[in-house]
Amino acid sequence: MKVADVLSYAFSAMKLRKLRAALTTLGVIIGIAAIVALLSFSQGFQNTITTQLQKGFATNTLIVSPSSGLGGVAQTPLLINDTEKIDAIENVNMSVAIMQNQCFINISDRTIKITVIGVDFEKYKSIYESTFVPAKGNITIPPQNDSIVIGARIHDPWQNGTIIADVGDAINITWTKRSDGGLYQNKTYTGQITAVLKEIGGFSIGGPSDFGIYIPIAYAQEFFETNECNTIIVLLNKDDKATIESVSNAIKEAFSNQVSVTSATAVLNIISTVFSSVEFFLAGIAGISLLVAGVGIMNIMIVSLMERTREIGILKALGMKNRTVLTIFLSEAIIIGLLGAVIGIVSGWGLANLVAQLGIFGGRFQGANQVATTQISITPVLTPTVLIGALAFGVIVSVVFGLYPAWRASKLKPVDALRYE
Amino acid sequence: MEIPNKIKWRNKNMATIVEAVNLKKTYMLGKVPVEALRGVNLKVEESEFLAVLGPSGSGKSTLLNLIGALDKPTDGIVLIDGVDISKLNDNQLADVRRRIGFVFQFFNLIPRFTARQNVELPMAIAGLGREERRKRAEELLETVGLKERMNHKPTELSGGEQQRVAIARALANNPSFLLMDEPTGNIDSKNAMEIIQLIKELNDSKGVTVIMVTHDQRLANEAKRTVKMLDGLIVEDVKS
Numbered sequence: 253m254k255v256a257d258v259l260s261y262a263f264s265a266m267k268l269r270k271l272r273a274a275l276t277t278l279g280v281i282i283g284i285a286a287i288v289a290l291l292s293f294s295q296g297f298q299n300t301i302t303t304q305l306q307k308g309f310a311t312n313t314l315i316v317s318p319s320s321g322l323g324g325v326a327q328t329p330l331l332i333n334d335t336e337k338i339d340a341i342e343n344v345n346m347s348v349a350i351m352q353n354q355c356f357i358n359i360s361d362r363t364i365k366i367t368v369i370g371v372d373f374e375k376y377k378s379i380y381e382s383t384f385v386p387a388k389g390n391i392t393i394p395p396q397n398d399s400i401v402i403g404a405r406i407h408d409p410w411q412n413g414t415i416i417a418d419v420g421d422a423i424n425i426t427w428t429k430r431s432d433g434g435l436y437q438n439k440t441y442t443g444q445i446t447a448v449l450k451e452i453g454g455f456s457i458g459g460p461s462d463f464g465i466y467i468p469i470a471y472a473q474e475f476f477e478t479n480e481c482n483t484i485i486v487l488l489n490k491d492d493k494a495t496i497e498s499v500s501n502a503i504k505e506a507f508s509n510q511v512s513v514t515s516a517t518a519v520l521n522i523i524s525t526v527f528s529s530v531e532f533f534l535a536g537i538a539g540i541s542l543l544v545a546g547v548g549i550m551n552i553m554i555v556s557l558m559e560r561t562r563e564i565g566i567l568k569a570l571g572m573k574n575r576t577v578l579t580i581f582l583s584e585a586i587i588i589g590l591l592g593a594v595i596g597i598v599s600g601w602g603l604a605n606l607v608a609q610l611g612i613f614g615g616r617f618q619g620a621n622q623v624a625t626t627q628i629s630i631t632p633v634l635t636p637t638v639l640i641g642a643l644a645f646g647v648i649v650s651v652v653f654g655l656y657p658a659w660r661a662s663k664l665k666p667v668d669a670l671r672y673e
Numbered sequence: 674m675e676i677p678n679k680i681k682w683r684n685k686n687m688a689t690i691v692e693a694v695n696l697k698k699t700y701m702l703g704k705v706p707v708e709a710l711r712g713v714n715l716k717v718e719e720s721e722f723l724a725v726l727g728p729s730g731s732g733k734s735t736l737l738n739l740i741g742a743l744d745k746p747t748d749g750i751v752l753i754d755g756v757d758i759s760k761l762n763d764n765q766l767a768d769v770r771r772r773i774g775f776v777f778q779f780f781n782l783i784p785r786f787t788a789r790q791n792v793e794l795p796m797a798i799a800g801l802g803r804e805e806r807r808k809r810a811e812e813l814l815e816t817v818g819l820k821e822r823m824n825h826k827p828t829e830l831s832g833g834e835q836q837r838v839a840i841a842r843a844l845a846n847n848p849s850f851l852l853m854d855e856p857t858g859n860i861d862s863k864n865a866m867e868i869i870q871l872i873k874e875l876n877d878s879k880g881v882t883v884i885m886v887t888h889d890q891r892l893a894n895e896a897k898r899t900v901k902m903l904d905g906l907i908v909e910d911v912k913s
Contacts, residue, residue, distance in 0.1 A: 257797045268785050566781045569743060570795040571771030571846070574763050666770075667744040670781070 253576045262583035265560070273588065276545075276552045280592025281599060283542030284646050288600025288638060290534040293607060296632040298527040302520060312491035313379065313459075315514045316347075316484040316503055328510045329480040332473065341502045343489045348375040349481035351472045357465065358424040359406075359417045366406075368425060368465045370472025370481075373401070376460075379487045383460045389419035389447035395468040400425075400443040404451035405462040421445045425467075427476065441475060443467065459485075493517070542645065545592070546653035549585055553657035557581070564661055565669025578662035585654025586647060593646025597639060604632035689752075690849050690882050691717040691740055696749035698735050709735040711905035712749070717850070717884060722876040724893035725886045727902035734854065736902070737886045741852045742769040754849050771799055774843030778855035780835040782827040788814060788838045789823040795845045806845075813841035817871060833864030840871065850882035851875070857892060869895050 253261075266273040316338065318330050335347040351370035356363050374393045377384045384391070384401075391401055400423055408415055417423065426440045452462050460466075473479060486503070488495055500513040557564075564577055608630045698710040709732045717723055727733045738744040739751050742758045751758050753769055761769065775781075782791045789810045796806035814823045817837040827835050836856060843851050856872070857865035873895060875881040885896060893899045894913075901909035 253798050254800055254802075261797075264785055562781070563783060566783065567794075567798070568767065569741070569770060569775045569781075570798050570842075571767050572798045573767040576798070665744070667738045670743070670777070 253572065258576065258579050259583055259587075262580050262587060265556075265580075266584055266587065269556070272552060272556075276548055277588050277592045277595070279545030279548040280542065280589055280646055280650065281596040283538060283545045283649075284593050284596025284642050285600035285603060286538035286541050287535055287645070288597050288634065288642050289603040289607070289632075290538050291531060291638045292601060292632040292634045293604040293630065294527060294531050294534060295635060295638070296604070296608065296630045298524065298531075299633055300630045301523060301527075311516045312488045313516055314486040314488065314496065314500060314503070316486060316507075316511050317482065317514070319510050319512045328507075330482070330484060330511065331479050332469065332481045333479070334481075334507075335484055337506055338484060338486055338503060341499060341506065343495050343499050345487040345489050346375055346378060347484050347486045348372050348379060349469060350483045350485060351469060351476060351478070351481045353427055353472075353476055355465075356426040356428075358426070359421065362416065366463070366465055368427075368467060368472075370467050370469045370476070372469045373466070376466075376485075379485060380459050383449070383452050385450050386447035387450035389445070391447045395446070396444070397468065397471045398441070398443040399446040399468065401447045401449060401464075401466040402445055403449050403460070403462040403464040406465060407448040417445055417448075419445050419448060423465075425465075425475075429477065439475065491517075539645070542649055546649040549588060549650055550653040550657060553581065553585060553654055554660075556584075557657050557661050560661075561664060561669050561672040564664050565666050565672065568664070568666035569670060574662040577664075578658045581658030581661045582651065582654050585650040585658065589647045589650025589654075590643075592650070593643045596646065597634075597642050600642075601632070601634055604634075608632050688718045689716055690719055690721075690754060691715070691884065692750075692752040693736070693740070694750045694752075696736070696739060696751060697747050698732075698739065698744070699747045700735075708905055710739070710746075713902075713905070713907055715900065715907060717882065719882055720876070720880040722873070722883045722895075722897040723885065724896035724899045725884065725902060726888065726890065726893040726899055728888055730904075731902040732905040733886045733888075733902050735905075737852060737854055737884075740884060741773055741775060742766045771795070771846050772849045774840075774846075774848035774851040776836070776839050776843050776851060776853040776856045778858040780827065780832075780839045780859070782835055782838055782842070784827050787824050787826055788819060788830065788834075788841075791827070791838055792823075792841045792845055795842060799846050809845065810841070813844055814838070816844070816875075817841045831864065832860040833867060836860055836864075836868050837871065840868075840875075844875075844881070850884055853883065853885040855887050855889075856885060857889070858887075865892075 316330065318328065330349070332349040332351070335349050338344055338347040348371060352367050353370075354365060355368045356365055357368070373384075373391055373395050377391060377393070386401070387404065388407075392399065402417055405411070407417055421444075423443050423445060424440055425443060426438055429437045429439055431437055449460060449462070449464070452460060467475075486499070488499055496515045496517060500515065503513050504511060567577060693713050693715040696710050696713040696715075697708070700707045700709055711732075713732070713736060715736075725733045725736060735744075739746050739758075740753070742751075742753060742761075745759055749759075754772060756769065758766060758769055782788075783794065786794065789807070792810035792813055793806045796809060801809075811820065811823065814820050817840055819834060819837050819841070822830060822834060827838070830838065836859075840851070840856075851872075853872070857868050860868060869892065872883055872885070876883050876897075883896075885892070887893055896913070898910070898912045900907050901911075
């Protein structure tokens, strides 16, 4: 029997039981759609996170922070002038100390708890030359003691033009100090907003953020009454792996292993590893639903086999060979699998885009403060691997589960099959 | 048992189409063995019209299954076109069945196919091209007088018409012989006579060999030769 005739025969049998074939196919569609939606969405999510990180986190930078042990307590704190030590290391272009403290700020009759960051404006600007850039006002160098630079989302938290803080506005910054005797004491100073940063988007580690409030390091040192800093950002001359490694080791050595050094590349690698395992897990769950669909195929084909026993007898009496009977039944399973996979890929892709559009899932992230939430747009990505894999998986599942009923059909004895009522 | 790789068909000018030698078939009915055939010897020549007559349980259906290569004998030999089917595998038996035109009591047409598609089916199985089999199906349906109704499905045809379609289908691959199992058993008497006339005509004018199994004496009377069976044996062999 010719291939075209086998296929048209398989089709004619399926057409007779449209609803049943449709429902069986639906099982495959759901399984494949789940796989494609989850994988393309998580791939898109990963891409978004990676790009967002790369934006606010240059690949040629390292982050040095005090090494904390199991209890999370830093053994030896980093000091602001430790940058001098780091600057002396080969391949280091410059380094900048960052001091952070939770403060309350008063703007437009609102009190907001937020992290205030003390940095050297000049150095910070050189390291983050594309992000530490004012949209409004000026970042004067050297800065006035009371000058404050704010992120775009402090300026316009809901991104709808409701400005709560603008250039020239005064802000009260209140820091609660705990004295040696255990007493709490509020310290307040009033600063002037001199610049609003242009919108950066996403989030960053170390780099400027839309939710940042920046004050000059010299004044921060005085206000927070400390010489310790939280992190030191190091700008490298090169961003190749060897340089990153050698400088990281040199810094660790310079601080007797009391600091940890994180590179952007390492963070991105960790994120990528985490995403791979999340993807694997999600695909596994979706895969299970496809296996259920496979059992559905098998179930329906066994029912179909029983209903068509007599027909198989007739076909065999007319000279059809066992392998042709097998091919017909297997074709039916493959048609279901292929159709289900194609529709499943399309609908899974559609679903991922719909979810991304609506921002139902993973679209909203709580920002580092209560001012506003940040919206991250995710564009689902359908890689060729996922596309081909989903198609192949759909077909393989249908073949595997269709094989047994098909084999049973092919092995029917014509004399018994013809007698079957 | 040795299974030949390729079937060596009988020389075309040999006259014997079917030959059964000491044919035995034993079924297991639960744990009880039932001897359906107990040593049948039969020879059918080309262009014969043979009726196998017998009451139910006489073994005539078992004989039909063996001659039709639908089943294998317990003992003895069945030669179809000179080939011993007991030595063939499933695939080769399928090849043998392509040389046999089956006509069943309950027509056994594929309900979702039209008359023409049903007639085309054995040709499709044999691997014939679409155009070729369509043309031949139309010719065959014309032969059985159903050209006008070839696009109807079995449910839209009367019993007599369905059996005509089945006969056309049986003739599709130019079989060595027609093997009929109670061909009029499910048809009213008027239509039954017409079917018989058709069979006789095919036999008379086209020389089609016919082996017909029936329990109906009147039907058997129309055949040129009648073989009577009882308890798994041939008890009478009469040529009219």
